[in-house]
Amino acid sequence: MDELVIEAGRTEQQYWKDLWVFRELFYFLAWRDLLVRYKQTVIGIAWALVRPLLTMAVFTIVFSRIAKLPTIGTAPYCLLVFAGLLPWQFFSTSLAEASNSLISNSNLVSKVYFPRMIVPAASIITNFVDFVISFSILVVLAAWFRFLPDWRIVFLPFFVLLSLGTAVGISLWLCALNVEYRDFRYIVPFIVQFGMYVSPVGFSSSVVPEKWRLLYAMNPLVGVIDGFRWALLRGQAGLYVPGLIASIVITTFICLSGAWYFRKMERTFADVI
Amino acid sequence: MAGFVIKVEDLGKRYKLQRTQSARQYVALRDVIVEQAKRLISRPAQSPSKIELFWAIQHISFSIEQGESVAIIGRNGAGKSTLLKLLSRITEPTAGRIRLKGRVASLLEVGTGFHAELTGRENIYLNGAILGMTKAEINRKFDAIVDFSGVQKFVDTPMKHFSTGMQVRLAFAVAAHLEPDILVVDEVLAVGDAAFQKKCLGKMQDIATQGRTVIFVSHDLAAVEKLCRRAILIESGQCKMDGPTSAAIKEYQQSVVETASLDLATRGDRRGDGHVRFVRIQLLDENENEPGVFLSGQQLRMRLHYKSTDSRPLVNCRVSISINGWGKTYFLASTELHMENSLTLPSEGFIDCVVDELPLSLGIYYLSPYIEVNGITQDWLESASTLRVEDGNFYGTGKDYPKGWEGKTVLVKHRWEQAGKPQLLVPNGADLSRQ
Numbered sequence: 001m002d003e004l005v006i007e008a009g010r011t012e013q014q015y016w017k018d019l020w021v022f023r024e025l026f027y028f029l030a031w032r033d034l035l036v037r038y039k040q041t042v043i044g045i046a047w048a049l050v051r052p053l054l055t056m057a058v059f060t061i062v063f064s065r066i067a068k069l070p071t072i073g074t075a076p077y078c079l080l081v082f083a084g085l086l087p088w089q090f091f092s093t094s095l096a097e098a099s100n101s102l103i104s105n106s107n108l109v110s111k112v113y114f115p116r117m118i119v120p121a122a123s124i125i126t127n128f129v130d131f132v133i134s135f136s137i138l139v140v141l142a143a144w145f146r147f148l149p150d151w152r153i154v155f156l157p158f159f160v161l162l163s164l165g166t167a168v169g170i171s172l173w174l175c176a177l178n179v180e181y182r183d184f185r186y187i188v189p190f191i192v193q194f195g196m197y198v199s200p201v202g203f204s205s206s207v208v209p210e211k212w213r214l215l216y217a218m219n220p221l222v223g224v225i226d227g228f229r230w231a232l233l234r235g236q237a238g239l240y241v242p243g244l245i246a247s248i249v250i251t252t253f254i255c256l257s258g259a260w261y262f263r264k265m266e267r268t269f270a271d272v273i
Numbered sequence: 274m275a276g277f278v279i280k281v282e283d284l285g286k287r288y289k290l291q292r293t294q295s296a297r298q299y300v301a302l303r304d305v306i307v308e309q310a311k312r313l314i315s316r317p318a319q320s321p322s323k324i325e326l327f328w329a330i331q332h333i334s335f336s337i338e339q340g341e342s343v344a345i346i347g348r349n350g351a352g353k354s355t356l357l358k359l360l361s362r363i364t365e366p367t368a369g370r371i372r373l374k375g376r377v378a379s380l381l382e383v384g385t386g387f388h389a390e391l392t393g394r395e396n397i398y399l400n401g402a403i404l405g406m407t408k409a410e411i412n413r414k415f416d417a418i419v420d421f422s423g424v425q426k427f428v429d430t431p432m433k434h435f436s437t438g439m440q441v442r443l444a445f446a447v448a449a450h451l452e453p454d455i456l457v458v459d460e461v462l463a464v465g466d467a468a469f470q471k472k473c474l475g476k477m478q479d480i481a482t483q484g485r486t487v488i489f490v491s492h493d494l495a496a497v498e499k500l501c502r503r504a505i506l507i508e509s510g511q512c513k514m515d516g517p518t519s520a521a522i523k524e525y526q527q528s529v530v531e532t533a534s535l536d537l538a539t540r541g542d543r544r545g546d547g548h549v550r551f552v553r554i555q556l557l558d559e560n561e562n563e564p565g566v567f568l569s570g571q572q573l574r575m576r577l578h579y580k581s582t583d584s585r586p587l588v589n590c591r592v593s594i595s596i597n598g599w600g601k602t603y604f605l606a607s608t609e610l611h612m613e614n615s616l617t618l619p620s621e622g623f624i625d626c627v628v629d630e631l632p633l634s635l636g637i638y639y640l641s642p643y644i645e646v647n648g649i650t651q652d653w654l655e656s657a658s659t660l661r662v663e664d665g666n667f668y669g670t671g672k673d674y675p676k677g678w679e680g681k682t683v684l685v686k687h688r689w690e691q692a693g694k695p696q697l698l699v700p701n702g703a704d705l706s707r708q
Binding site: 002003004005006007008009010022024025028032035036039107108109110111112113114177181183184187267270271 | 288302303305358359361362363364365366367368369370371372373374377379381382385386388390391395398399402403404405407408431
């Protein structure tokens with residue numbers, strides 16, 4: 001049996017090995033959250049369908065009928081909204097839950113050993129399941145409007161990966177910050193609300209003037225949402241390539257730095273939580 | 274040395290105790306920003322918040338071989354739980370290192386991760402996974418776990434419908450079926466009824482005989498003596514002794530006696546608001562003398578002297594005193610059991626608790642008094658005084674306890690009867706002490 005040495009500042013390589021050793025915990029914690037979430041609700045798992053549908057309906061009425069924001073090309077407005085809503089809801093609920101996940105699981109953190117990254121990761125997985133379920137609505141809608149996607153759909157998995165990366169990166173930052181500075185609990189909902197209006201969820205990013213587009217793309221979600229729209233709506237949305245590259249770069253940076261900061265703070269979690 | 278499974282080298286853990294004016298527990302980003310800004314603007318002569326460093330454990334070194342059962346004992350606050358947290362990798366050491374050769378499973382709490390909404394079955398999987406078992410392993414052991422816990426009928430009902438006892442039994446059943454190389458157990462046996470505790474102890478003995486290493490932290494000295502041949506005594510964060518269990522227990526009891534002989538009025542480690550404090554405890558016999566030693570069956574008068582910070586009489590008081598030994602409470606005497614109306618005491622004086630026939634056998638016991646005024650705890654001390662008991666004549670037969678049981682039980686008057694035969698009674702004056 002090989003020897004494990006526990007010493008101040010020395011836990012690096014073992015950690016990544018442990019993530020593999022404890023891999024089943026990803027599944028179990030996500031499974032637990034899903035079960036608990038839907039156990040006592042009347043409509044149960046159907047809730048994952050109702051939420052995005054209602055939001056989409058409201059957005060369509062408000063932004064298209066009332067505010068009369070233009071749609072793009074021939075794509076029906078509600079499809080436009082839905083294609084943007086899907087990754088946004090995944091991102092925002094992931095953020096909200098993951099940032100608080102360590103604190104709500106504080107009993108685990110202080111009594112059992114396992115790599116703590118599994119906790120926010122599990123809540124992201126839970127939301128990903130919801131994402132997949134909501135995706136089925138999109139399929140139904142596309143069939144309804146007879147606006148089925150073309151070859152560009154092949155790129156969808158890539159954009160899904162990008163959205164996952166954004167969610168994971170920012171969640172890791174917020175999760176670690178929240179343990180040390182409890183006021184992040186109030187900052188996060190604010191970020192989410194603010195983000196909803198700043199990101200092209202209810203509208204298309206083509207309304208942003210050309211000279212500001214690159215700056216606008218600093219918001220990593222712009223790249224994600226634009227990408228989703230481009231892949232699902234037969235390229236009607238057009239793809240702003242410099243923005244996409246900016247998104248990829250920023251997302252990678254946030255992920256790596258998030259993991260670094262989380263690991264750095266992890267050694268004090270049990271003491272502070 | 275080559276066969277070690279755990280080796281601890283000069284281990285230390287330091288915590289920061291932050292004492293700010295507002296004594297807020299969590300740090301807010303807002304405060305950090307404000308403090309940084311303040312520091313830029315002015316140069317304070319002393320920082321507004323003092324950060325005190327506190328070494329929970331320091332310079333601890335020991336080595337444990339495969340298959341050993343080692344107990345870790347010590348007073349509350351000595352550092353035992355911190356040591357376990359370090360061994361379980363829950364927190365990181367500040368100094369020194371730990372070398373482990375084997376998978377560690379820790380039981381620091383019973384039912385970690387249990388969720389009230391999930392069924393017993395689901396919680397078994399969840400808890401098992403959290404403790405480190407794989408799904409396949411849990412599948413394999415599922416029936417054994419349910420059998421051990423005795424909750425077969427309820428395994429598919431949500432846990433919120435379980436009684437606390439059932440939850441504890443299920444939690445321990447899962448933990449008992451872990452097969453780690455090293456098992457670390459922290460006082461979890463303190464929950465559950467006596468029958469279950471016995472079952473748990475039995476299971477731990479099984480684990481030990483299978484050749485696995487067990488580290489056991491407990492206040493129940495009788496259980497410790499039964500399970501472990503070696504014990505490490507931790508006091509104030511340092512390793513005071515590391516050796517055979519009986520010797521470590523003696524050392525531990527000796528330190529308890531030493532604390533008890535400290536001047537009560539000046540002792541600092543007490544709980545409660547402190548407006549009323551115990552200043553002295555006298556142990557008197559029926560003639561109101563202090564004999565120093567008492568005999569089983571003799572009258573014991575415990576005189577608790579107290580003093581209040583002001584001169585108002587104390588209204589609606591409750592005074593109690595527990596008599597403890599071997600990590601357990603033997604009995605509790607309380608005014609609550611005897612006073613019909615609420616008790617009013619003068620602001621300074623004493624109150625006596627009289628036990629007519631002392632139901633304790635040969636040994637050393639320690640007394641922990643407690644006083645409450647108007648529902649608010651005022652003073653609560655552990656081991657405020659020691660009571661030395663020697664052979665007496667509690668049962669009138671000259672024999673107070675079976676061989677080997679001195680100091681381990683409370684004496685209760687009882688008799689034996691056989692159907693159709695006269696009561697097994699020894700004629701007065703017979704001497705059974707030679708048997």
